[in-house]
Amino acid sequence: MFTGIIEHLASVKNLSLKAGGGELFLDFSGFYDDLTLGESIAINGVCLTVKEISGKIVSFDVSSETLKKTTLGKLCYAESVNIERALRVGDRMGGHFVTGHVDGTGTIKGKKQSADQCTMSFSVEKKFTDIMIEKGSVAIDGISLTIVNLVDGAFSVALIPYTLSSTTLGFKKAGDPVNIEIDMMGKWIKRLLTNVQEKKGGITQEQLMEQGFL
Template identity: 80%
Template sequence: MNFRVIAVTLCRFPNHGLQNLKKECTMFTGMIESLATVKNLSLRAGGGELFLDFSGFHDGLTLGESIAINGACLTVKEISGRMVSFDISGETLKKTALGKLQHAEKVNIERSLKMGDRLGGHFVTGHVDGIGMIQGKKQSADQCTMSFSVEKRLTDMMIEKGSVAIDGISLTVVDLADGLFSVAVIPYTLTATTLGFKKVGDPVNIETDMMGKWIKKHLANIQEKKGGITREQLIEQGFL
């Protein structure tokens, strides 16, 4: 059997301007660039507004730019010196832990990937799948093993040694069970990201690897067809 690399279309290319193209093709790597400080979070019916202090990281920021805040893709609304604000939709508040942010709390920030950039982590979309809870932190000489509880639907899209984004940080799954998984965090990541501050019981944003989502969807489509997998289906999908 010959295996073919299946290309997944990550971006749609509309024919109505480069600005729309930019917004629909935003991607991240899960490599955190800096930390920002929460100055204010204003919640209202149907959404909210987040104000962050981008001290030391605000040069070159532009209005409309996409930035991952704890792994959630948000759009720069206003810039005033090093103060940057973002609108948060009701859907984002429902799917992420952003609504629980407190004054002076630190958040992970990453600017969107540009063509030609090094991909140090994995492709992260900034579309959070759900919220997890820290279940344990076990420190050793060279790393910290952290365990998380999540909905089973999320662990169904993970594999051991696969990638997962936790608060926007690209990490590798170590152990995996239904509704539980663990990762190994090196000392640098603990000092350079919010995971060093997080405690057992704290919520985190979880984004599973997009390849796991595509595979799960593909298998579900095959299972819906009666008679199992046929030779014709394998040929159609490029496996034969």
């Protein structure tokens, strides 16, 4: 589990693709001198497991499913990626609960800079926007952000200068792909409503309370 608060940017040293998956090598120079084998780290929002540590180079296995559903398979040498270590009990919760299980990818539609912030818009599948809400949370390349505007198949977020300077969104441009993880609350509510509709019954306050939504 993660919070969507990016801690560092790492640099891609190599991505070795093969049948059934691949192996990603990242340069962790300058941070994390206490990494352990087997721990979970979010790479551009994708939860991966530390496989090997060789000095400042850390490697991760990447499954074929991950390569298919995320942007990791398109990473290039020296490209920067967002890094966040797993949440520990007692840590401050600065963003929202992010699982590291990416739902799919979206594309940057536009990037509009103003004096104090940048508004970035994204195109995604309609099934994603169907379970988003304005002012709700979304993880983009692992970054916890708040949805500003929302229409079918598109949404926008506002980025403060700190986010632009501390994450990969600062140098990404229109047309670039990004990883999208929908807030788990929206997914659970959609599942609950779907189950109720399939049973041809109405949803009650008791059912919402039972599932923890009230």
